Every structure is written in C-alpha cells, then in structure tokens.
Amino acid sequence: MTETRMPAFFLCHGGGPWPWMQGPLREGLRGLERGLLAVPGQLPQRPDAIVVVSAHWEARAFMVTSAAAPGMVYDYSGFPAETYSIRYPSPGQPALAARIVDLLTAAGCPAAADAQRGYDHSTYSLLQTMYPQADIPVVQLSLHAGLDPALHIRAGAALAPLREENILIIGSGMTCHERGPEMAAYSGPFDDWVHRVLQDSDQQRRKDALTHWEQAPYARAVHPHEDHFLPLLVAVGAARGDTATAIYRERLMGFIASSSYRFGEATRELAA
Numbered sequence: 306m307t308e309t310r311m312p313a314f315f316l317c318h319g320g321g322p323w324p325w326m327q328g329p330l331r332e333g334l335r336g337l338e339r340g341l342l343a344v345p346g347q348l349p350q351r352p353d354a355i356v357v358v359s360a361h362w363e364a365r366a367f368m369v370t371s372a373a374a375p376g377m378v379y380d381y382s383g384f385p386a387e388t389y390s391i392r393y394p395s396p397g398q399p400a401l402a403a404r405i406v407d408l409l410t411a412a413g414c415p416a417a418a419d420a421q422r423g424y425d426h427s428t429y430s431l432l433q434t435m436y437p438q439a440d441i442p443v444v445q446l447s448l449h450a451g452l453d454p455a456l457h458i459r460a461g462a463a464l465a466p467l468r469e470e471n472i473l474i475i476g477s478g479m480t481c482h483e484r485g486p487e488m489a490a491y492s493g494p495f496d497d498w499v500h501r502v503l504q505d506s507d508q509q510r511r512k513d514a515l516t517h518w519e520q521a522p523y524a525r526a527v528h529p530h531e532d533h534f535l536p537l538l539v540a541v542g543a544a545r546g547d548t549a550t551a552i553y554r555e556r557l558m559g560f561i562a563s564s565s566y567r568f569g570e571a572t573r574e575l576a577a
Contacts, residue, residue, distance in 0.1 A: 315536060317479050321384050324338075376424075403418065412462065428445050461474075
C-alpha cells in the first residue's frame, strides 16, 4: 500500500509578533520569512490539522489546547500597541487534543487537556506566515516543566503515528535563543553541532547526543533555559529516525546562527 507520511519539522519562530510588523525587525527576518513560506510546498498535501510544540508554554504535564476556538496569548513585551490585538483565528480540534493526550499517556508521558489556553507566538508567528488564511485546525502542545530531554524525545515518538494521519507536527523554537554581541561567536559552534548531530543516520546515537546536549559547544551560553531547544527534541522523537534536511540556515538579524529542519521526505512508501 502506498500512503503519504507527513514530514515533521523544527522551525525557528522569530521574535514576538513580527509577521504583523514593518521596520527593522521585519526586515531582519526576511530570510526566516522566505524559509517559512517554502514549508507548505514541502508537504505531500495540505494537512488536515497542525500540532505545534510551543517553546513558550511549560506546565506540570504535557498540556494540549482543547478549545474549539482558542484565544490569543500575547507572550511578549515592548512591541507596538496594535500587536496586542492581533488575531490568528484558526480553529482548534478537541478530538485531536484528546487523541494526543491518549497517545502521550499511553507512552508514559503525563498529559492533560487545557480548554482555556490560547495560541502563543510560538504558534501564530509561524502559521501567520505559512497559512495566513488561518483555516487549518491547530492544536498547541506545551513542554513538560521538568525539561527532561529524554522525556521530550519520548513524547515526540508517541505522536509519530499522527504523521500517517495527515497531521503536521512542528517543534517551534530556536537553535539559539540568546541575544547580545557574544552570540556572534557562541551561536555558530552550537548551531553547527546541532547540524552535525541531526545528520547522523544512527538514530540511537542522535538521540544520545541530544539527550546530553549540554555537552555541546557553548550550550548553556546560547540556551541558559532550554525552552527553545526542547521543541527540537519532540520533533526528533516524531521523526523516528527519518533523515533531517536543513531548510533554513542563516545568521538571524545578521549575527545569531539559526536553523530549521525537515524530518522525512514529502512522500514515503509504507508497508501494507
């Protein structure tokens, strides 16, 4: 039987509500914008739903947005007043949220639904660029507040069956989340280490390296708090050994090394 399997992605989401802005920030993210605009064309078909793993949501368990019409979380500060009333009105999908909770729980990953939580900018800054019509159902997944790398890889593996159900899984974060002139020197070696690890065809070796990511060059300099790194591990778990392809690599804003990855190809032959 020939079926299509959705690729999984790790995508850089940029800064705050940048797709709704003009000026220096937006201009500095034109490379990222081009990378995100290309993502829908790398899919075998339009997804029936999208699951986004947010770098901006930590909870006591893996929490899943379960409202039919999630609201907005303006999880940024110092931006123009009008960016605190923007909307990304994509519908939720309560049935998918319930399925995600079941998959995670069955894999030993504590999980629960949250009918109150809305989308944060990990989700809408990506999707406003990729799917501005906001007409594909979206479910957002939190990180586990314990920040255990192995647990996040296991959570991704639990969600992998969704890829065969025409559901797009995106880990939303950054390979470097710190700012400052020193990041010109620190982010490059770390980003290069991530790239080398993801190119490793040995699935177990790749997992082991990512589980011990703090041993990478300048790891804690670029991620004092690993919230923006862990969505990559969920994507790697969902990849289940699929090849990683760098779809975007540049110096974000001119000096911060940043990359995005696709795991798997657009189509795949599956056994009957």
